[in-house]
Amino acid sequence: MLPCRIGLLKSILKSTARICYCEKGVKVAGQPSLIFIHGFASSKRTWLSVIKHIPHTYHCIAIDLPGHGESIGFNEEYYIGANVIDLLKQFFDKLHFIEPICLIGESMGGSIVAMFATKYPFDVGIICLLSPPPGEEYETDLLQQLRSGTYHSILPETLKQYHAAVKSLSEKKIRLTRLLTKKYFKTHLHTVNQYQRILQIAFEHDYPNLGETYKQLKYHTCPAFIIWGREDKLCHPAGAQYLAKLLSKSELIIFDDCGHLITVDKPEETADAIINFLERNPYYESRL
Ligand SMILES: CCCCCCCC/C=C\CCCCCCCC(=O)OC(CO)CO
Numbered sequence: 001m002l003p004c005r006i007g008l009l010k011s012i013l014k015s016t017a018r019i020c021y022c023e024k025g026v027k028v029a030g031q032p033s034l035i036f037i038h039g040f041a042s043s044k045r046t047w048l049s050v051i052k053h054i055p056h057t058y059h060c061i062a063i064d065l066p067g068h069g070e071s072i073g074f075n076e077e078y079y080i081g082a083n084v085i086d087l088l089k090q091f092f093d094k095l096h097f098i099e100p101i102c103l104i105g106e107s108m109g110g111s112i113v114a115m116f117a118t119k120y121p122f123d124v125g126i127i128c129l130l131s132p133p134p135g136e137e138y139e140t141d142l143l144q145q146l147r148s149g150t151y152h153s154i155l156p157e158t159l160k161q162y163h164a165a166v167k168s169l170s171e172k173k174i175r176l177t178r179l180l181t182k183k184y185f186k187t188h189l190h191t192v193n194q195y196q197r198i199l200q201i202a203f204e205h206d207y208p209n210l211g212e213t214y215k216q217l218k219y220h221t222c223p224a225f226i227i228w229g230r231e232d233k234l235c236h237p238a239g240a241q242y243l244a245k246l247l248s249k250s251e252l253i254i255f256d257d258c259g260h261l262i263t264v265d266k267p268e269e270t271a272d273a274i275i276n277f278l279e280r281n282p283y284y285e286s287r288l
Contacts, residue, residue, distance in 0.1 A: 017078065019091050020044070020070035021063040025056055032102040032125045034274075035092070036062040039107030040202075041155060041188070041195050043069030046106070046263045053271035063091070065109070067198050079198045081206035085116050092123060100125030100222075104274065106263055107131055107235065108202070111210060118216040126281065128225040128274055130262045131232050134239025135210035142168070142234045147203050154234070155188075155195055171231050171259040217247055223281040224250040227273060229258030229265060251277060 022044050027033055034054065036047040044062035051060050064071035066078035066087065077083050092101065103124055105113035110132025117124045133143060142153050154169070156162040162184060166174055174180075188195075206213075217224070224247040228240040237254065244252040253273050258265040 025059040033059040037105040037109035049267035079201040102126040104128040131235045138236040225277045234260040
C-alpha cells in the first residue's frame, strides 16, 4: 500500500493549497522519479492499478490535482492551467528530486504534462501522454458535447447516465455492482458543481490553446511516450499520430480493446510499456 502525504504549499495565490499525494519507493540517483497526473474528475487512486505493476526499484508519486481527490483548500483560480502548472512547479521543488522527472499524465492530466513541459523544460526528463485531448482540430462528438456545456457523458447525474458513461469510456465489462454505483453517487454527486466549474474554466482558458501548447512541444528534445486506446470515443485516436509527429523523440503505442480509460482497461500493459520505454531511453540520453 502506498502511504499518503500532504504537501502544504504557501501558494502564489491568496489561499493556501494542499496537494495530497501517494508515494512508493525512494529517489534513486541516475533514475527519474515517476510522477503520475490523473484526468478530469479523477484522482491519484486511478494510478494504483498501474503503479502496483511498476518495479519497487522505481520512485513513484501520484498526486491529486486542485479540486480533486483529497487535495483541498483551493479556489477557482487553481482551475486555470497556468496556475496549476506553477503550483506543480512549487510542489516539485519542495520534493527536491535529484534528477529531471518523468511526468506521466492521463487525459486532461496529459494536457497538464504538456503544459508543464513547455513551461519548465529543464525539470522534465521524459514525458508520457495517455490519450490527452488533442485540441479542437481532432474533436470527437463527445468532446464537442462537453464543450457546448452538456457534461453527463463524463459527469453522470442519474443511474442511466452513469451506466452509459462507463460503457462509452471503457471497453472492459465492468460489473456495476450496487456497491460501486452507490459509492460513485455518494462521492461524486455532491462535487458535480465543482467539477462543472473546472470544465467550464478549462474550456474557456486552456482548451482553445491546446494546439499551440502541443506545437511548442516540438522544440522539446526529451523522449516522449504516447499511449492511446483504439476504441477511445472521447479523445480521438488520430491525436496519437498527430502528437507523435510533433514530438521529436517520440514513440507511440495503441492498445486494442481499450477505450478512453486506459488505466482501467490496460493497467498492467501500461506499466510494462512505460518501464520498457524508460529502459530503452536511459536517463543520460534525455540530457543531450
Ligand atoms: C485542475 C484544473 C486543470 C485545468 C487545466 C486544464 C488543461 C486542459 C484543458 C482542457 C481539458 C478539457 C477536458 C477535456 C476532457 C478530459 C477528459 C478526461 O480527463 O477524462 C477523464 C474521465 O473523466 C479520464 O480520467
